[in-house]
Amino acid sequence: MVQKSQDIAVATANKLSANRLSLYYGEKQALRDITMGIQANTITAFIGPSGCGKSTFLRCFNRMNDLIPNVRIDGQVTLDGKDIYRKKLDVYEHRKNIGMVFQKPNPFPKSIYDNVVFGLDINGERSRSVLDQTVEDALTKAALWDEVKDNLHKSALALSGGQQQRLCIARAIAVKPSVLLMDEPASALDPISTAKIEELIISLKDSFTIVIVTHNMQQAARISDKTAFFYLGELIEYTDTGTLFTNPQREATENYITGRYG
Amino acid sequence: MSRKRSTAKIKDKLFKLVAIAFTTIALLSLVLLIGDILIKGFARVNWSFLVNLPSRHADQAGIYTALAGMVSLLVFTMITAIPIGILSGIYLEEYGKDSWFARFVEVNISNLAGVPSVIYGILGLQLFVRTTGLGNSILAGSLTLALLIMPIIIVSTREAVKAVPDSLRQGSLALGATKWQTVYKVVLPASFGGILTGIILSTSRAIGETAPLIVVGALAYVPFIPEGPMDQYTSLPIQIYNWTTRPQADFVTNAAAGIIVMLVFTFLLNAVAITLRNRWYKKVKI
Numbered sequence: 001m002v003q004k005s006q007d008i009a010v011a012t013a014n015k016l017s018a019n020r021l022s023l024y025y026g027e028k029q030a031l032r033d034i035t036m037g038i039q040a041n042t043i044t045a046f047i048g049p050s051g052c053g054k055s056t057f058l059r060c061f062n063r064m065n066d067l068i069p070n071v072r073i074d075g076q077v078t079l080d081g082k083d084i085y086r087k088k089l090d091v092y093e094h095r096k097n098i099g100m101v102f103q104k105p106n107p108f109p110k111s112i113y114d115n116v117v118f119g120l121d122i123n124g125e126r127s128r129s130v131l132d133q134t135v136e137d138a139l140t141k142a143a144l145w146d147e148v149k150d151n152l153h154k155s156a157l158a159l160s161g162g163q164q165q166r167l168c169i170a171r172a173i174a175v176k177p178s179v180l181l182m183d184e185p186a187s188a189l190d191p192i193s194t195a196k197i198e199e200l201i202i203s204l205k206d207s208f209t210i211v212i213v214t215h216n217m218q219q220a221a222r223i224s225d226k227t228a229f230f231y232l233g234e235l236i237e238y239t240d241t242g243t244l245f246t247n248p249q250r251e252a253t254e255n256y257i258t259g260r261y262g
Numbered sequence: 263m264s265r266k267r268s269t270a271k272i273k274d275k276l277f278k279l280v281a282i283a284f285t286t287i288a289l290l291s292l293v294l295l296i297g298d299i300l301i302k303g304f305a306r307v308n309w310s311f312l313v314n315l316p317s318r319h320a321d322q323a324g325i326y327t328a329l330a331g332m333v334s335l336l337v338f339t340m341i342t343a344i345p346i347g348i349l350s351g352i353y354l355e356e357y358g359k360d361s362w363f364a365r366f367v368e369v370n371i372s373n374l375a376g377v378p379s380v381i382y383g384i385l386g387l388q389l390f391v392r393t394t395g396l397g398n399s400i401l402a403g404s405l406t407l408a409l410l411i412m413p414i415i416i417v418s419t420r421e422a423v424k425a426v427p428d429s430l431r432q433g434s435l436a437l438g439a440t441k442w443q444t445v446y447k448v449v450l451p452a453s454f455g456g457i458l459t460g461i462i463l464s465t466s467r468a469i470g471e472t473a474p475l476i477v478v479g480a481l482a483y484v485p486f487i488p489e490g491p492m493d494q495y496t497s498l499p500i501q502i503y504n505w506t507t508r509p510q511a512d513f514v515t516n517a518a519a520g521i522i523v524m525l526v527f528t529f530l531l532n533a534v535a536i537t538l539r540n541r542w543y544k545k546v547k548i
Contacts, residue, residue: 062436069360096438106429109452119437122447168433175437 014078015040015209016061016179021075023056023065030056032233033075038226040178043201043210045224045241047217049261052230054213058181061211062098063091079179096123099172099208103184105164107156107171112139112148115156115167119175134174141207142170143200162193166200173208180204182212186219198223217257221245229253296525303518311519315485316501320512325520327484331400331495332469332527334488338404339411339468340461347412347464348457351419356445375413382410383477391478398479401491406478407471411464418460422453455539462535466528472499498524 014037023031031053038044046054059065060077063084077084084094096119107115116135117125125131135152139145144166148159156167165185172180182201186194201210202223214220220227221241228238229252237244237253248254255261314324350367358364386406396402426449434444450457475497483504484496498520505517 064432064436067432067435092438092440094438095436100433100436102429102433102436104429106427106433108430108433108448118434118439118447122437122439122443171433171437 014038015080016211017078018057018060019076019078021057021060021073021077023053023060023074024072025068026070030233031060034235036228036235036238038209038211040209041205041207042225043205043212043223045220045227046211046213046230047215047220047227047256048230048236049256050215053233054228054230055183057230058183058211058213061179061181062095062100064095064100066091096175097177098179098181099175099177101165101168101172101180101182101185104188105161105168107159107164107167109155109157111153112156112159112167113152115171116174118171123175138170138174139167141173141204142166143196143203144170160193162189162196165189165193165197169197169200169204173204178209180208180210182210184213184215187215194219217245229256231256299518299521299525302515303520303522306515306519307522311516312523316483316496320508320510320516323513323516325498325501325523327487328496328498328501328520329523330487331480331484332497332499334400334491334495335404335407335475335497336465336468338400338491339407340465342405343408343412343415343464343468344461346408347415347460348419350412351416351457352423352445352450354416355420355423356441356449371413371416374409375417378473379410379471380473380477382406383474385409386474386478396492398481398494399492400488400495403475403478403480403495403497404491406474407468410471410474411468414464414467415457415460418463419453419457422456422460423449425456426452455543458535458539458542462532462539465531465535469524469528469531470499472497472503475500476503498527 016038018034018036021031021034022029034057046058048054056065060073061079061084065071065073073085079094079097083089108118110118113135114121116138117131120131120134136145136149139148144163147163148154148167156164159167165188169180169185185201186197189197198219201212204210212220212224224241226239227241227244229236229244229248229250231252237248237250239249244253245257248257311324312329313326314322315326316328317323350371354364354368358367383406386402386409390396390402390405391398394402396405430448430452431444434448435441439447479494480500481494481496484494488495502517502520502524505513505520508514
């Protein structure tokens with residue numbers, strides 16, 4: 001009973017939280033008993049070697065794992081204190097509240113304009129002025145407006161990789177989610193584009209709660225407030241970014257951040 | 263070492279020559295065929311040939327009814343085959359993956375694609391002409407042709423849908439789109455070019471088919487224009503087939519002229535479809 005009321009306290013204090021979360025792909029266990037809370041308007045980085053479960057864990061928050069057959073989940077995940085795996089949850093509405101940016105830029109083969117308004121379009125928004133305003137706002141926030149404002153009706157596929165990724169960020173924030181999940185958003189980009197994306201992510205912190213999966217430890221150190229280290233499906237260490245990189249408490253963390261494996 | 267390399271170079275050149283030679287054989291036979299037909303029939307193609315009704319006299323006979331029959335057949339065939347074909351393809355690729363029903367349908371479709379067209383005629387004869395009671399109407403012929411070309415549309419739709427990267431589906435779903443919205447707004451537009459190619463191919467196939475139409479009762483001699491889907495009809499390939507069986511040389515000339523008209527018709531249809539597709543590609547790509 002005491003345990004339970006504590007759980008609820010953890011859940012309400014955080015924007016996002018996982019409580020004793022385990023996830024199985026068929027027989028294989030991919031996440032082991034993860035408990036952590038993520039505060040609103042912070043940037044949280046998930047680091048760890050490939051296959052450690054960080055992306056899988058990220059996809060629990062917008063229930064994208066639902067799309068994979070034979071996935072089973074134990075434990076609880078909450079958004080604003082409410083269980084997002086409850087039966088009555090409308091998963092489509094839920095995903096509108098949680099934006100996601102993927103590893104490889106994935107703009108739709110449509111115009112820049114149509115990409116940004118996609119989320120509104122599927123909600124049935126038809127008002128020209130609302131759509132126009134949203135496009136300008138979202139692209140401005142994504143630091144892309146100045147580069148594309150004269151070519152809004154050109155194909156998004158004509159943009160460079162970095163521009164495409166910023167367009168994907170604009171597309172995600174156009175529906176005004178409260179959380180942004182980013183799955184290695186800069187790993188397919190050149191250093192200059194990466195720097196732009198990082199700058200952009202920091203600027204978005206005031207409006208969104210951001211969770212970013214990254215392979216790049218320097219990136220985590222540069223942009224995140226808190227960092228979580230995952231290894232073999234377990235959450236090994238989760239603390240302030242500065243502390244984790246300068247004074248890791250666990251040996252596995254230290255070995256990883258000093259490059260002994262990865 | 264250098265000897266090995268020079269042998270490799272010679273082989274390389276040789277292979278290129280062989281490839282060119284075989285391509286030339288294929289092209290040459292096509293040129294000969296078309297040339298022969300043009301020589302025989304070109305003088306016969308004129309306005310009155312297009313708008314005259316069929317006749318016992320070769321010099322007065324025209325292809326008006328055959329042309330009208332072919333166009334009506336094509337319209338009804340496409341109205342039926344395109345939606346069913348595209349939706350089946352989408353079902354198999356997007357929804358039914360790995361279900362026993364989808365596998366069952368899949369096996370049947372691959373089998374259907376290999377069935378000789380006369381068999382479709384026999385199926386159409388029993389199913390549409392007799393059981394459903396449509397008689398030897400345009401509708402019965404169209405439905406039979408629709409069965410025939412549906413596998414082509416289904417297979418090409420599946421290929422086109424499969425070629426859409428999964429990252430686009432994920433991007434759409436992550437924005438809160440439902441499965442249907444994802445298919446309708448992302449997958450379909452992105453695969454439209456491939457689907458259209460399948461439709462072009464199947465249209466050409468439908469135009470050229472003669473055997474199943476003979477079985478389901480397309481008539482060789484129809485002295486009137488069909489006015490509705492329940493009317494009797496003839497079609498250009500039937501008319502051509504009929505003329506080639508006549509002993510008189512003038513009718514053979516008519517057949518050649520009919521073939522020219524049909525080639526032009528097919529060519530125009532393909533040109534329109536390819537233009538549409540290219541315009542669409544431009545719009546989507548850059």
